[in-house]
Amino acid sequence: MTLIASKLKENIYAMLPIMGIVFILHFTLVPLSGGQILRFLLGSVFVILGLSLFLVGVDLAITPLGALTGEQITKPNRLWIVILAGIILGFVISIAEPGLIVFANQVHTVTSGLISSNMILITVSIGLALLVSLGFTRIIYNIPLFKILIVLYIIIGILALFSSPVFLAIAFDASGATTGVLAVPFLLALSVGISRLKRDVKASEKDSFGLVAIASAGAVMGLLILGFFAQDLVFTDPPIPIFSDTGLILAPFLHVIPSSFLDTIVAFSPLLGIFILLQIFGFKLKHRPLFKMIKGFIYALLGLFIFLVGVNAGFMEVGDLIGETLAVQERSIYLLIAAFFLGLFTIIAEPAVSVLTHQIEDITSGYVKRRLVLIPLSIGVGCAILLSALRVLIPELQLWHILLPGYTISLTMMFFVPKLFVGIAFDAGGVATGPLTATFTLAFVQGAARAYSSANLVLDGFGMIALVALAPIITLQILGLVYKRRTRKAGV
Amino acid sequence: MDNVSILTDYQLLVVIVNFGLGSKVLKIAKQEGIGGGTIVIGKGTHRQPILEFLELAETRKEIVMMIAPLRLVNPTCDALEEKMKLHKPNHGIAFVIPVAKFMGMGKYDRSYKLNEGGDVMTEYQAIFTVVDKGKGQEVVDVATQAGAKGATLINARGSGIHETSKLFNMEVEPEKEMVLILAKHDIVQDIISAITHELDLEKPGNGILFVQEVHQTKGIR
Numbered sequence: 001m002t003l004i005a006s007k008l009k010e011n012i013y014a015m016l017p018i019m020g021i022v023f024i025l026h027f028t029l030v031p032l033s034g035g036q037i038l039r040f041l042l043g044s045v046f047v048i049l050g051l052s053l054f055l056v057g058v059d060l061a062i063t064p065l066g067a068l069t070g071e072q073i074t075k076p077n078r079l080w081i082v083i084l085a086g087i088i089l090g091f092v093i094s095i096a097e098p099g100l101i102v103f104a105n106q107v108h109t110v111t112s113g114l115i116s117s118n119m120i121l122i123t124v125s126i127g128l129a130l131l132v133s134l135g136f137t138r139i140i141y142n143i144p145l146f147k148i149l150i151v152l153y154i155i156i157g158i159l160a161l162f163s164s165p166v167f168l169a170i171a172f173d174a175s176g177a178t179t180g181v182l183a184v185p186f187l188l189a190l191s192v193g194i195s196r197l198k199r200d201v202k203a204s205e206k207d208s209f210g211l212v213a214i215a216s217a218g219a220v221m222g223l224l225i226l227g228f229f230a231q232d233l234v235f236t237d238p239p240i241p242i243f244s245d246t247g248l249i250l251a252p253f254l255h256v257i258p259s260s261f262l263d264t265i266v267a268f269s270p271l272l273g274i275f276i277l278l279q280i281f282g283f284k285l286k287h288r289p290l291f292k293m294i295k296g297f298i299y300a301l302l303g304l305f306i307f308l309v310g311v312n313a314g315f316m317e318v319g320d321l322i323g324e325t326l327a328v329q330e331r332s333i334y335l336l337i338a339a340f341f342l343g344l345f346t347i348i349a350e351p352a353v354s355v356l357t358h359q360i361e362d363i364t365s366g367y368v369k370r371r372l373v374l375i376p377l378s379i380g381v382g383c384a385i386l387l388s389a390l391r392v393l394i395p396e397l398q399l400w401h402i403l404l405p406g407y408t409i410s411l412t413m414m415f416f417v418p419k420l421f422v423g424i425a426f427d428a429g430g431v432a433t434g435p436l437t438a439t440f441t442l443a444f445v446q447g448a449a450r451a452y453s454s455a456n457l458v459l460d461g462f463g464m465i466a467l468v469a470l471a472p473i474i475t476l477q478i479l480g481l482v483y484k485r486r487t488r489k490a491g492v
Numbered sequence: 493m494d495n496v497s498i499l500t501d502y503q504l505l506v507v508i509v510n511f512g513l514g515s516k517v518l519k520i521a522k523q524e525g526i527g528g529g530t531i532v533i534g535k536g537t538h539r540q541p542i543l544e545f546l547e548l549a550e551t552r553k554e555i556v557m558m559i560a561p562l563r564l565v566n567p568t569c570d571a572l573e574e575k576m577k578l579h580k581p582n583h584g585i586a587f588v589i590p591v592a593k594f595m596g597m598g599k600y601d602r603s604y605k606l607n608e609g610g611d612v613m614t615e616y617q618a619i620f621t622v623v624d625k626g627k628g629q630e631v632v633d634v635a636t637q638a639g640a641k642g643a644t645l646i647n648a649r650g651s652g653i654h655e656t657s658k659l660f661n662m663e664v665e666p667e668k669e670m671v672l673i674l675a676k677h678d679i680v681q682d683i684i685s686a687i688t689h690e691l692d693l694e695k696p697g698n699g700i701l702f703v704q705e706v707h708q709t710k711g712i713r
Binding site: 003004006055060202205292295296361362364365366367369372483486 | 503551552554667668
């Protein structure tokens with residue numbers, strides 16, 4: 001089976017459960033109009049095609065580029081080069097992330113312009129840049145990941161004490177928004193590239209993970225610090241996109257083409273820039289690998305574009321409608337069940353998740369299997385969406401009521417879990433919050449919040465991504481514990 | 493060179509299949525009585541001009557290497573051909589390579605029939621050592637002290653008879669490292685003894701080692 005065929009098969013399997021649950025809801029509680037169903041189907045086809053092309057492109061271009069860059073910056077054996085490279089790479093990747101740009105605009109509107117979108121973009125990018133460079137240094141000096149994470153999260157905890165509940169939600173959401181489709185594969189490959197040079201294979205394997213986790217912490221810290229300087233904020237309800245059922249099938253797709261295309265180009269520009277610069281000054285790739293990488297870039301670019309068109313035109317509307325209809329049902333249990341299964345299934349089709357799970361398989365030579373990682377990851381995200389739906393129903397349940405015990409458990413577990421899984425778990429937290437979650441599932445939760453009268457739109461709109469980033473950390477560490485118990489040598 | 497093919501009572505059975513099927517191959521082989529195997533991830537391609545131009549011809553493969561006693565080689569091959577449908581195109585390939593020496597699995601095999609044929613066959617031999625992940629560097633260090641000039645480390649996973657575990661009904665094989673050392677035949681025995689001794693390969697579960705004849709080398713001085 002060729003590369004593209006295997007990716008297509010993988011993504012068809014990944015999409016079937018989501019399509020299944022939407023159809024089940026269609027025939028039971030949430031009847032959709034003919035136009036909506038057709039748009040959803042067309043959107044799914046776009047997502048499958050786009051995702052497959054994108055992942056082929058990631059394999060051919062983005063992962064090799066990250067690994068080559070990682071090697072390139074460590075080889076001169078100068079600390080300042082590594083630190084500087086970390087800052088530059090972290091900054092340019094983050095500032096061009098489409099997810100973050102959308103997010104920053106949202107915050108801009110919600111705070112009535114008191115916190116401008118540029119301010120958010122720059123603070124988050126600076127936070128991320130500094131911590132990416134810390135992450136690089138950690139790999140080189142063999143500082144254990146769990147020590148760094150403990151320190152970072154204690155700092156975050158202290159900062160969080162002084163922050164308003166809304167801002168806390170915004171800050172944690174930002175971390176999910178920065179680690180998007182392109183940043184994740186690139187960051188993962190970067191750390192593989194750097195740690196590959198190590199003589200100690202065990203350390204090299206462990207250090208291949210964790211950079212995404214450290215980077216996301218940077219985004220949270222950046223925003224919490226920004227929160228200090230913007231204490232007395234007035235929050236207004238965000239404008240909720242109103243989806244009118246036009247009955248047209250193709251028009252919504254044509255409508256999102258320009259914005260999706262722009263997002264794709266902006267997201268790719270820093271990576272292309274890094275590629276061109278380093279090709280001229282560093283890699284000097286020969287004809288064949290150079291063209292392979294260029295073709296990979298074309299695949300990834302096209303794929304991401306098709307994927308975004310499919311999600312924006314076919315999925316958001318359906319997610320919103322499902323949330324809205326279920327929230328007004330007499331028995332709220334329907335909303336909770338649907339929330340769990342939507343979370344459970346959407347995560348499988350998330351592009352960055354596929355990249356991470358393949359990376360895990362490659363680095364551990366198949367010891368940690370892809371499907372085994374997907375099970376706890378899905379369950380985790382399912383629980384996260386369930387909790388988000390609960391927050392809509394129970395306004396007293398505040399975000400920190402979940403985040404504080406959640407992170408305490410996660411951090412405590414680090415001491416018992418095999419260190420490889422600590423890295424995988426914390427990375428998965430950043431990885432889980434990709435474009436599909438940020439559109440389809442978020443639209444579902446916001447739809448529910450709008451329909452449910454007692455819900456606070458500002459508070460409930462934010463915070464879901466924070467929960468999605470938290471839950472997999474716990475479930476994947478549990479997987480690590482199970483692995484530890486089951487793979488001991490028996491009776492030698 | 494007819495007698496070259498039967499050097500020991502063991503042969504190396506190599507199966508190359510699409511990614512994800514390696515564990516299944518190993519499971520089938522174990523049902524046929526083979527003690528264990530090592531799986532390496534690779535990339536493969538076959539001739540398809542259009543796909544090659546599009547850079548889509550490459551696929552991920554798993555290479556399964558198993559040391560099999562002579563009597564088990566044919567039945568295992570047959571079982572694999574049948575269950576993995578190897579006779580159909582694109583379902584994978586399998587081949588068998590002779591092994592000159594083999595130790596591990598608790599049996600110290602002293603019966604090298606190297607000189608029985610009357611001529612020293614090759615100047616160089618390839619020593620493969622499979623150990624738990626993290627111990628590969630130790631193998632390299634020990635071998636270097638014993639006279640080896642270099643070594644290649646390959647990441648792998650695999651399991652012997654002592655290591656089988658399941659998670660959600662999926663086989664889990666622990667991570668391994670495979671060390672390939674090319675050495676002149678006169679120092680091969682020293683290197684083997686050193687590795688066997690230092691890593692305690694005679695004890696079951698500590699790793700295996702096998703040696704193969706190398707018919708040509710380039711680039712070794």
